[in-house]
Amino acid sequence: MGDIKDNRRDAILRSVANVLRNSRLSSLTIQQIADELGMTKGNLYYYFKDKQDILFHCHMRSTEISLRALSDAETLGRTPPEKLHILLVRHIRGIIDDGFGGILQTDLDKIRPAHRKLYVSKRDELERGVRRLIEDGVKAGEFQCANVKMAGFAILGGINWIPKWYRPNGPFTSAQISEQMAGFYLRGLLVAGHEWRSDDRKLSPTSRQPDLADTETWR
Amino acid sequence: MGDIKDNRRDAILRSVANVLRNSRLSSLTIQQIADELGMTKGNLYYYFKDKQDILFHCHMRSTEISLRALSDAETLGRTPPEKLHILLVRHIRGIIDDGFGGILQTDLDKIRPAHRKLYVSKRDELERGVRRLIEDGVKAGEFQCANVKMAGFAILGGINWIPKWYRPNGPFTSAQISEQMAGFYLRGLLVAGHEWRSDDRKLSPTSRQPDLADTETWR
DNA sequence: AGAATTTCTGAACTTAAAGTCAAAATGTTT
DNA sequence: AAACATTTTGACTTTAAGTTCAGAAATTCT
Structure with a gap:
């Protein structure tokens, strides 16, 4: 079997x-x-077959999770901001909780070309998905941004970096991280006056700051 | 000599x-x-002495540049948003133009502990600087954010990732990248209605999108 | 149980890149 | 120019990690 x-x-x-x-x-x-x-x-x-084969499959695992977040977002969200928020939250939670986030740091250089192509095309699917949502939001007048592609980089790059500083015993849960980071990035796109949440939880400007053990040590 | x-x-x-x-x-x-x-x-x-010693000095070079951006920001900027903007623009330009950005991807593991400590303390200086500016902005009522530390991560992480996708022959200059990314991150923090620019250049929601060759290949 | 198949082991092999060093080349001082 | 110091070379050693494989162990099949 x-x-x-x-x-x-x-x-x-x-x-x-x-x-x-x-x-x-x-x-x-x-x-x-x-x-x-x-x-x-x-x-x-x-x-x-070899180490690169293992790493390749980890990469695939990682994107699969993120692409699921993308399709979830498309079906569950109604407006572009709502969709993007769902996508980012789930994408981030995936990276942290499923644990394949760390693989993002590896170089793709040594992966067999055919495999690399396959992976890159999947990853690009995610990137294009993000850009599409941003564009839709711009068209709908909910988002503003100077350049869609770069906004995508600014967001996805910040997320890819999470595994560098996230610690399981750290002060934040993946739920907190995903909510707060997604919220931050959303606000970077939203045209003043627009909200994206379906419910009425709004972020008060002075929401309580969790007190953090100041271990400043990501590597 | x-x-x-x-x-x-x-x-x-x-x-x-x-x-x-x-x-x-x-x-x-x-x-x-x-x-x-x-x-x-x-x-x-x-x-x-050895390879790790070389890498260590590259790391130091990289942070020195960023810390200069920080001190420039403190002296040149007047309000927190202005300062943060200056810092981010210069930090980003430094990473791209001075070419030590790529070093950020390396692991610090193998660097001699004493060296690593030294570097980490410098890097933390930058992170603390960013957080301080954000906090100041929050206190001044210009910024809003759920958690200062995480906003810092969201911003600095995205910047650290730049070397992964930036290509010298790509469609963007470092000036464009730094302006646009800094602008995006600033907007993520700004309380609606606030602007940070001293001059009157404002970003129109539909500013022209540079047409990009769609080479989706960062590694 | 005995045969066939799958799974696992551990020692040996390979490779690629880091690091060493005696001696050669070059440059400087007196 | 001779003596001394600095810089460079290239062949050699070391090291660390990836990979192979013959055969042992375990599992499944008939």
Whole structure:
């Protein structure tokens, strides 16, 4: 039953996520991935062709989650701002909670060209989705922005950076991070006077600031 | 004449920047750095202890530039929004033009602990500077934000990501990128109705969109 | 149970890049 | 020019991590 083998492959990918959560990328080694699962590194090669193959699948996993956020947004949201908010919140939560966020830091250089193309096309799907939502919002008069593509970069880049500073034991939950960051980016686009929320929770200018342990140490 | 030796060290650091501009980080090798300058790699070890030492100095170079942006902002700007705008524009231009932006992607793991501490403390100086400006703006009633620290992350993260997608031959100049991104982030903080510019250039909601070659390929 | 298949091991192999160093080349001082 | 200091070379060593593989262990099939 290839099912069982697939489970094992899954477990391996998740163990990559676990390693990434704790240590840093520079030290993401085949050995660590194996250790995390209590298997030997030789055994990994029974499930994946090589390290780049493993990383490729992590990348795919990561985008799949984000693309689900995109399609969720399209169906659940009604206005462009609402949709974009949903997308960003889910995209961020995915990156933090599913743990594949760390993979975003890796270089795609060494991934087999065919694989890389496949991944890049998926990732571009997300980027285009974001841009489309922004454009729609501009057309609807709800958003304003100097350049759609760059606004997309400004938003997605900030999100991609999250794994650099996020710590599981840190002061923020993924729910808080996603809400606050999405809110911030939305406000960067919204034309003054527009709101995007369906309900009436509005952000008071002086909402309470969680008191943070001042551990300033992302790497 | 330590001066001459210092010049050479400088040249080496700049050659790192050059290599980073073209190839990717995963392939930043001592050999490449040497080639870029037409020297042998053995010779590099006459000027620097080891690779990590080189990378450390690149990191320092990078933060120095950003910290200069911070102090410039403090002296040149009058209100918090003005200051923050100046800081972001110069910070971004520094990252793109001085070419050490790419170094931000590297892991600090392998840098000697004492060096790492030194660098991190400098970098934190920048982060604290950004937060201070945001806080000042909030107190002055010009900014609103749910959480200062996270707003800082949202902004600085997006900026750190720039080297991933910026291409020297791309459709944007560093001046455009810095202006537009800084503007976007500022708007995310500004309380409706506030403007930060001293002059009267305002962003019309439908400002012309530069037509972009759609090369969607950052790595 | 015995055969066939799948899964796993661990030691050996390979590779790529970092780092070393004695000696050569170059430059400087007296 | 001789002595001294600085800089550069290139071949060599080391290191760390990825990869292979013959065979052992476990599992499934008949």
